[in-house]
Amino acid sequence: MKNPKSISVRQKFIASAKNSKILTRKCKDCSTIMLATILYCEKCHGKNFNIIEYPGSGYVTTFTIHTVPPEGFEDVDSYAWVVFTLDDILVRASGFLPNIKKPSDLPIGSKVNVQGFDEKHGLVLKKL
Numbered sequence: 001m002k003n004p005k006s007i008s009v010r011q012k013f014i015a016s017a018k019n020s021k022i023l024t025r026k027c028k029d030c031s032t033i034m035l036a037t038i039l040y041c042e043k044c045h046g047k048n049f050n051i052i053e054y055p056g057s058g059y060v061t062t063f064t065i066h067t068v069p070p071e072g073f074e075d076v077d078s079y080a081w082v083v084f085t086l087d088d089i090l091v092r093a094s095g096f097l098p099n100i101k102k103p104s105d106l107p108i109g110s111k112v113n114v115q116g117f118d119e120k121h122g123l124v125l126k127k128l
Helices: 009-018
Strands: 021-027 033-035 049-055 057-066 079-086 092-098 111-118 122-127
Touching (some): 009 021, 009 111, 092 111
């Protein structure tokens, strides 16, 4: 079994997503919160963080619908690549939401939740 300190941030992020959560970093210098995948603070450029998990629920900020999936995504008929804002904090993330065919299927402001992580598709979302 791996030492918990030897697990990469990517592996921790994926483990959180598989538990319907989003892993973030909070800057110890200025308290800015950002996704754990960011290496330096977006505000003060510091690199000292606390790791915090938040529920993976939020609302759709914007999206792009792919009705003709690109090469490598033939396993899905149509999908939306969604940018969403977390409910608990003003942090945005993006993810894959299958079975979206037209804009009316996903109005801006729709509630979504992280459902997991797929090596090919990244964060997998579900419309609530």
